[in-house]
Amino acid sequence: MACRIEPHCNACGLCIAICPVWAIAELPAGVRIEPLLCTECLGYAEAPVCIEVCPCHAISVMDMLTLPPVGGQTGAIQGATKGLMQ
Numbered sequence: 359m360a361c362r363i364e365p366h367c368n369a370c371g372l373c374i375a376i377c378p379v380w381a382i383a384e385l386p387a388g389v390r391i392e393p394l395l396c397t398e399c400l401g402y403a404e405a406p407v408c409i410e411v412c413p414c415h416a417i418s419v420m421d422m423l424t425l426p427p428v429g430g431q432t433g434a435i436q437g438a439t440k441g442l443m444q
């Protein structure tokens with residue numbers, strides 16, 4: 359399981375700042391969660407903290423069966439998160 363961001367996100371960046379595993383990044387297409395990095399905050403909080411901080415209620419838990427193809431969004435976010443960690 360992982361979380362996803364809905365189109366009505368206003369790109370405030372709160373979820374990007376609070377994610378403990380740097381699974382969220384702002385891309386040209388908008389703010390996105392990398393589902394292969396998202397742990398649903400396991401070991402960090404009792405519930406996904408991004409969902410709690412989102413003022414737009416734009417984040418929800420998604421079924422892993424709806425994952426996008428590997429190499430699309432995944433590669434872009436991995437590149438963005440590497441940049442944040444350097």
Ligand code: SF4
Nearest residue numbers: 377396398399406408
């Ligand atoms: S659920 Fe937790 S780990 Fe997953 S994107 Fe949100 S803040 Fe990050």
Ligand code: SF4
Nearest residue numbers: 367368370371373412
């Ligand atoms: S906290 Fe909500 S509105 Fe702000 S960037 Fe994240 S998903 Fe978008």
